[in-house]
Amino acid sequence: MEQTYEVVIVGGGFAGVAAAKELGHKGVAVLLIDQNNYHQFQPLLYQVSTAQIGITDVTRPLRGIFRRNKRVRVITAIATSVDATARTVTTADGNTYRGRILVLATGAVPNFFNTPGAEEKTFPLYSANDATRLGTRLVELLDETDSRPNNGGVNVVVVGGGPTGVETAGALAEMFKYVVPEYFSHSSASKCSVHLVDMVPTVLNTFSEKSQKYARSRLAKMGAKLKLGLGVTEVRDDGVTLADGTVLPSQLVIWAGGLKAGPIIDESGLPQGRGGRIDTNPDLTAPGFDGIYVLGDAANTTDRTGAKLPQLGSVAQQSGKWAARNIYADLTGGAREPFKYVDKGYMAMVGRGAAVAELGKKHTQLQGPFAFIAWLAVHVVLLSGNRQRIRALFSWFENYLSHTRSHVAPAQAKAG
Structure with missing residues (x-):
């Protein structure tokens, strides 16, 4: 059975939701298709997996957005x-939907770069399901370590x-430094470790050297161990093998090594560029295909100017509008116009009260508490829904004042 709409949008992420909102306000009949019934705020998924905020803080029902x-x-x-x-x-239930205009905002999937064992044995962090799966596994490992402290801590x-x-x-x-000792035995917590590995010889490669230096210093100060300039050649059951043959023992490997377009793009027949993504025209259409x-x-x-824009939520949101x-x-x-991106800069949190930010078109640099405040302000604004904003603010206030975790699962609490 085929159904026809003025516009069909595939994907309920930043870009798809922004486009649907704008078109809906203009009175255009839109069909929005997504495999999930919620919109997720991807930049904060890592906080869900580490129990800083709850899953409902970063997800919002799509039907609620458009009610x-x-x-x-x-x-x-x-x-x-x-x-x-x-x-x-065409969807898995056999239905087909046609649009006068078709919008593909299907997101991406982790790019494992054909690294042996990576797809089967690592935990990516791109969806709400990824975040809850990672958080659950982390809790399980901490519980196991707490019951057998002589076996050492959790190595990530x-x-x-x-x-x-x-x-x-x-x-x-x-x-590991502040929260785990509150919920588990201190001896177990002291043995936990985290390594950050990248084939590039620095972190935050698109940021300025000053921001990179601050991030490296801050991570080291918190106890994270950096292995830079060495790629991962294999993911094993007991850890990872690096390009120089070194094996890093680990019970948990988190993959944040890059993204690529999903299979629906790969099989669409559209001309693909870097990362399997579509090199769009300046007006955001697909080359050679009318109405896509x-x-x-x-x-x-x-x-x-033809310069490639980064894979950021702000780019997606602005391009959707x-x-x-x-x-x-x-x-x-009417006539289409080429996309004009308003560069709001980059930012990344590096722990409690610490962040790097390069704001605006000139990328004005901030580090430390001021960048952290800027990070909080931007993410509160970007969160979808007032309830989500209020819950996230409450969680951050509680976490950063006391190191407590209101979202720690019951299984994480200390016995007795």
Whole structure:
């Protein structure tokens, strides 16, 4: 059975939701398809896995977002194939949906770069399910260590020195240093460790040298051990093997080593570029295919100068809004305009009260508490929904004042 809409959007992430909102407000009939019934705030997933905030702080029901906009219909379904020429998408239940305009904002999947054992034995951190799975496994390992303290602590390896890897390593180092002793035996906690590994000889490669130096120093101060300039050649049951043959023992390997476009893009017939993503035209359309827009982590998006833009939530969100304006022009006989990105800079948290931020088009640099405050402010604004903002603020206030974790699962509490 085939159903037709003015616009079909595949993907309920930053880009898909932003486009649907804008089009819905303009009175355009939109179908939004996602395999989950919620929108997730990916930049904070590492905080879910380390019990700093709860899963409901970073997820919001998609139907709740559009409950007051009757022009946007949301369905939960797995998109299995796309026909770019016909502008149709087919879902796992056998239904086919056609749009006058088709928007692919399907996100990405972890890129393991064909590293042996990585896909089977690591924990990526790209979805809410990933975060809860990682958090559950971390708790299990801490429980096992607490019951057999003579066997040593939990050794974690984080692969990838970008913002996700740095923030995750910092959160884990802080957790092992301050939080775990509150819930487990101190002797077990003191034996826990976290290694951050990357083939690049520094962390936060897209940031300034000053920010990189601060992040490295802060991570080391919290106890994280850095192994930089060495790639991972194999993930084993007992750890990882590095390019120089060194084996880092580990019970838990977290993969933050990069992303690539998902299989639906790979099989779409659209011309692919770096990371399997679509190299879009300046107006965000797919080259050679009329009525197809590709957004977010599924696209290699450029600005008006042709420079490639980073895979950031702000790029996805802005491109979603811009695409909606171009789509409305398509439907009403107007003219598309090339995407103009407003550069808000970069930022990454490196633990309690510490962050790096390079703000605005000139990338004004901040480190330490001021960058941390800026990080908090930006993420509160970006969170979807007032309830999510209030809950996250409460959790942060509680965590950073007392090192407690209101989201620690009952299994994590000390016996007695």
